[in-house]
Amino acid sequence: MFKKKENTDLKQIGIVMRYELLKHLRRRRLIAVLAITLIVSSLQLAVPPAFNIAYPEEPKSFAESFLSFVHLLVIICGAFFAGDAIASEFEQKTGYILFPNPVKRVVLVAGKFLAAVISVFLMVGLYYAICFLSILTIYGVTLNQLVHSFAYAFLFLLGVLGLTFLFSSLLKGSMGATLLSFFMLFMILPIMEGVLTITGNEPWYSITYSSQIITEVINPSSVRVEKIVVKDSPITVWVFHPDFLTSTVVLLTYFIATLVLTLLIIDRKEMV
Amino acid sequence: MEAIVIEDLTKYYGNILALDNLNLKISRGHCVGFLGPNGAGKSTTIKILCNLIRPTHGKAYVLGFDVSVEAQNALRSIGAIVEVPEFYLYLTPEEMLSYLGKLRGIGSAALKERIAKVLELVRLQEWVNIKIGKFSRGMKQRLGIAQAILHDPTVLILDEPALGLDPRGMYEIREIIKNLVKEGKTIFLASHMLHEVREVCDSVALINKGKLIACNSVENLEKIFHVQQIEIETLSPANKQQAKKISRFEAAKQVSIHENKITVEFEGNETKRAEFLNFLVNNVKLQIISFRSSSKGLEEIYLRFVKEVS
Ligand SMILES: Nc1ncnc2c1ncn2[C@@H]1O[C@H](COP(=O)(O)OP(=O)(O)OP(=O)(O)O)[C@@H](O)[C@H]1O
Ligand SMILES: [Mg+2]
Numbered sequence: 001m002f003k004k005k006e007n008t009d010l011k012q013i014g015i016v017m018r019y020e021l022l023k024h025l026r027r028r029r030l031i032a033v034l035a036i037t038l039i040v041s042s043l044q045l046a047v048p049p050a051f052n053i054a055y056p057e058e059p060k061s062f063a064e065s066f067l068s069f070v071h072l073l074v075i076i077c078g079a080f081f082a083g084d085a086i087a088s089e090f091e092q093k094t095g096y097i098l099f100p101n102p103v104k105r106v107v108l109v110a111g112k113f114l115a116a117v118i119s120v121f122l123m124v125g126l127y128y129a130i131c132f133l134s135i136l137t138i139y140g141v142t143l144n145q146l147v148h149s150f151a152y153a154f155l156f157l158l159g160v161l162g163l164t165f166l167f168s169s170l171l172k173g174s175m176g177a178t179l180l181s182f183f184m185l186f187m188i189l190p191i192m193e194g195v196l197t198i199t200g201n202e203p204w205y206s207i208t209y210s211s212q213i214i215t216e217v218i219n220p221s222s223v224r225v226e227k228i229v230v231k232d233s234p235i236t237v238w239v240f241h242p243d244f245l246t247s248t249v250v251l252l253t254y255f256i257a258t259l260v261l262t263l264l265i266i267d268r269k270e271m272v
Numbered sequence: 273m274e275a276i277v278i279e280d281l282t283k284y285y286g287n288i289l290a291l292d293n294l295n296l297k298i299s300r301g302h303c304v305g306f307l308g309p310n311g312a313g314k315s316t317t318i319k320i321l322c323n324l325i326r327p328t329h330g331k332a333y334v335l336g337f338d339v340s341v342e343a344q345n346a347l348r349s350i351g352a353i354v355e356v357p358e359f360y361l362y363l364t365p366e367e368m369l370s371y372l373g374k375l376r377g378i379g380s381a382a383l384k385e386r387i388a389k390v391l392e393l394v395r396l397q398e399w400v401n402i403k404i405g406k407f408s409r410g411m412k413q414r415l416g417i418a419q420a421i422l423h424d425p426t427v428l429i430l431d432e433p434a435l436g437l438d439p440r441g442m443y444e445i446r447e448i449i450k451n452l453v454k455e456g457k458t459i460f461l462a463s464h465m466l467h468e469v470r471e472v473c474d475s476v477a478l479i480n481k482g483k484l485i486a487c488n489s490v491e492n493l494e495k496i497f498h499v500q501q502i503e504i505e506t507l508s509p510a511n512k513q514q515a516k517k518i519s520r521f522e523a524a525k526q527v528s529i530h531e532n533k534i535t536v537e538f539e540g541n542e543t544k545r546a547e548f549l550n551f552l553v554n555n556v557k558l559q560i561i562s563f564r565s566s567s568k569g570l571e572e573i574y575l576r577f578v579k580e581v582s
Contacts, residue, residue, distance in 0.1 A: 007377035016372045019363075026362035093358040097419060100322040100352045101375050104346040271324040272285065 004033025009107050014112025016103075018120075021083070024119050029080045033123050036076065041130045046249060054087065059139040060219045064130045067149055067215050071208070073127060074157045075185045077120040084113045087262050091173055095271040105266045113165060115257070120157045128153070148217045155251040156211040159183060162258030163207065169265045191192035200227075203239045207254045209240075210247035273336060275300045275427050275458035275494045276321065281330035283316050283482075290316040292482035293330070298460060300426075303453045305469035305490075306462040309578055313482040314462040315355055318431045321460075324350050330344070334427055348376075351425030357416040361405030365396055365415050367402060369422055376423045390418040393448060394442075417445060417534050428459045429450060446472055460580040465467060466570045476570070478577050485577050493573050495539060500569045502545070504552065505532040507559035517556045521548060538565070 044066050048055050056062045086109070089095040115134045130149045135143050164181040171177040185208055193203040202225070203209045217238070226239040276298040283291040291313045299305050320323045320332050323343040332339045337346035359368050365388055373383040391397050393415040404412065413436050420428060432450075434442045442465075447566050449472045452459060463469050469476060477488040486493065494500040509531050510518070517528045523540035538545070545565060551559045 007375070012379075015371070019360075019367075019371045022367075023360065023362060060568040093356070094360060096324070096357045096418075097359060097372070099324055100347055100350065100354065102347040103375050104344065204433055270326065271319070272318060 007102075007184055009104060012103050012124045013111045013114065016108055017114045019143055019254070020112050020115030021118065024081055024115065028120060030122075033077055033080055033119075033162040034126070037123050037127050037130075039072065040073070040128065041134075044069070045134055050061055053168055055138055055218075059135050059143055060145070062135060062138065063131060063143055063149075063218045064215050065145065066134070067128075067218065068151075070127065070149075070153050070214050071156070072119065072122060073124060073185070074160050074211075075182060077123055077157070078116075078160040078164040078185070079178045079182045081116040081119045082113075083181060084174030085116060085165060086168040087177045087272065090113055090269070090271060100266065102125075106263055109165070109169075109263055109266055111163065116161050117158065118166075120161065121154065124153050124157060125150070143218075145218045149214050149243060152211075152214045152217060152248070152251075154206070155248060155255070156214060157208050159211075159251045159254035159258070162255045162262070165262045166258040166265075169262045171271065184269050197238050200236070200238050204246055205250055207251065210242055210250040212242050213247045215243055216241055220244075273300060274298065274333075275302075275335060276429075276460060277331075277333040278317065278469070279331045279333075279552050281317065281320065281332060281464060282328045283313070283320065283325070284328045287315075290482055291320075291330075294479065294482065294484055296457060296477055296484060296487060300458050301456045302475065302482045303449070303459040303461065303473045304462060305473035306479070307464075307466070307469065307476055307574060312479045314479065315431055316482075317353070317479075318354055318429055318460075318462060321351065321429050322354055323347065326353065327403070333476040350429055351420040351423060352429040352431075353420050354429075354431050356420075356435065358411065358414060359404045359407075359415060359573070362403060365391060365418070366400045369419060372419055373422055378423060386422060386424075390422055394418045395444065404423070410438060412440060413437055414441065417448065421448070424478075426457055428457055428461075430459065431462045432464065433461070434463070434465060435457055442468065444522050466574060470570045478574065480578055483581045486573075491541065492572060494569045498538075500538045501566045501568050501572075502536045502538045502548070502563065504536065504558070505561040506532050506534065508532070510534060510556075510558060514556050514558060518552070523548060523553055 042114040056065065089098055108148055128146060132142070135141060152262040160181075163185070164177070167181045168174070168177040171180065189206050193206050193209045196203040224241050224243060228239070230237065230239040276296070277395070278294055278296040280288075281291050281294040294313070294317065306317070308314055313412045315327070321334060321341050323337055325341055334346040335349055336562050363371070368400070369387045369390070370383065373387065378386065388397070391400055393524050394417050396411065396418065398415055399411065404415065409413070413433070413573050417433055420430065420433075434445050437445060448467055449461070451457060453472065458474075461469065461473060470490060473490065475487065476482060476493065478486040488496070515527060516531055518524055518534070518536070523538055523544045524536045525539055526537040528535050538548070540548070548558075549563050551558060552563075
């Protein structure tokens with residue numbers, strides 16, 4: 001009746017991605033995260049003058065404190081844009097319409113993942129742009145380290161999205177997947193890192209520990225490990241500074257491993 | 273070539289046996305009704321055909337493609353409704369169909385035209401730009417039908433397509449299916465509505481507890497079970513003499529008369545039925561108001577089969 005072009009996988013990935021982006025827009029999630037980004041930025045800029053406190057003397061200190069929110073921003077974005085990406089197709093039964101199409105599951109995951117990456121990239125990029133402009137306005141300088149930091153933030157967001165996609169393909173419900181990834185990244189891993197650090201072990205393999213390179217790169221410490229012995233007490237305090245190369249590899253590993261696992265799971269998952 | 277071939281299909285959900293060595297062949301261009309009680313395994317079979325789930329063992333082929341191995345090739349020619357379909361609530365029907373059409377590689381100009389056509393066919397043309405989140409159950413079901421026929425598939429696999437439709441909707445979907453049959457499509461129709469199956473399908477496959485218990489043309493099944501029924505309404509009750517005359521007609525196996533209604537268990541094809549009507553008017557001299565062969569026959573077969581097996 002009408003001609004059907006042979007659709008390549010790549011083309012289909014693009015189609016899935018566009019409709020997934022439309023979903024983020026329509027469900028107001030992009031707007032919600034945009035609001036969070038803008039509110040946090042304005043607070044960072046408005047609170048010191050409001051309380052008559054001067055901004056830090058050094059632009060680097062300003063950047064470090066401003067960018068300390070990136071970690072949470074990426075985690076929030078992950079929960080918003082990836083938590084239900086896969087689980088919802090099964091939970092909401094939309095898979096009955098989507099899966100009987102001649103589209104590989106890999107293509108669906110890739111399209112959805114790209115849409116999530118683009119959404120988070122836009123939000124984090126905006127936050128960095130605000131940081132860049134604030135430093136330019138307040139200090140009259142441009143900070144090159146911001147570029148490195150942004151690159152690391154990008155690696156972190158790939159890892160976070162990978163992990164969230166993995167939970168989304170493992171669990172039955174979107175809510176469960178969203179909450180699990182949020183608490184894993186925001187509480188469970190940081191608590192585990194805290195415990196390890198107290199006992200003098202560097203949790204170099206943790207995704208959230210590695211993500212500290214996002215702020216570390218602004219003003220890198222000259223030593224990797226600080227051991228502070230408190231005088232006349234048995235307490236030793238350890239401070240670890242993540243290694244850039246190791247952390248880059250760790251973040252990339254999280255990204256690749258979780259995505260591969262997601263693909264393996266989703267390829268076998270049955271839409272009962 | 274066979275359109276659908278199901279070979280020794282077995283499916284366990286955990287330790288629930290849903291399909292038990294099911295075998296079934298459907299030739300191209302046929303419309304086959306898929307009947308069976310709740311939990312018989314109809315939806316399970318359909319999900320396997322659409323590669324939504326994998327069989328525990330056995331094979332299923334659509335147009336020669338193994339659905340578990342060459343899923344993309346098989347799915348290209350399939351249009352399906354599975355269980356109770358859900359859609360993306362934040363999209364309009366036009367956007368939803370656009371998405372699916374693009375995934376299937378239909379060019380945008382042709383797609384636009386086709387979407388307008390199928391939405392009109394299922395009478396959603398006035399809802400084109402309303403978000404699906406605002407749709408009623410029956411409207412979603414109509415959209416389910418629209419997406420199944422969107423890409424003009426050669427094989428349609430429909431799981432209770434008339435579920436939740438209003439009477440007019442049910443009539444319309446029957447007409448849509450009849451047209452598809454005329455166009456030479458192959459249709460596999462799971463349904464509980466026997467009159468619907470009787471009207472549109474040329475044969476039926478009956479399953480119970482995951483096993484095929486009968487597969488034959490509706491006519492043959494009725495012949496085997498002598499259960500075709502003809503209901504006749506007359507202006508005044510038939511008298512004894514007339515009743516006697518009717519039973520003398522060879523194809524009339526059993527005649528019961530209740531006031532103005534005559535019910536005949538009948539064995540014969542359409543020509544025989546026409547002869548019978550002629551006989552009633554000209555020989556028996558009945559004043560007939562209505563004469564119809566009822567789908568009670570299929571119901572009877574269904575009930576007998578399901579009872580016998582369980
Ligand atoms: N997700 C599931 N988990 C476990 N068992 C299931 C699941 N889905 C179906 N079953 C079982 O498989 C069998 C067949 O179910 P199926 O849905 O195929 O029946 P059906 O013929 O479509 O019934 P209905 O007419 O009610 O739609 C039933 O015994 C059912 O209990
Ligand atoms: Mg069913």
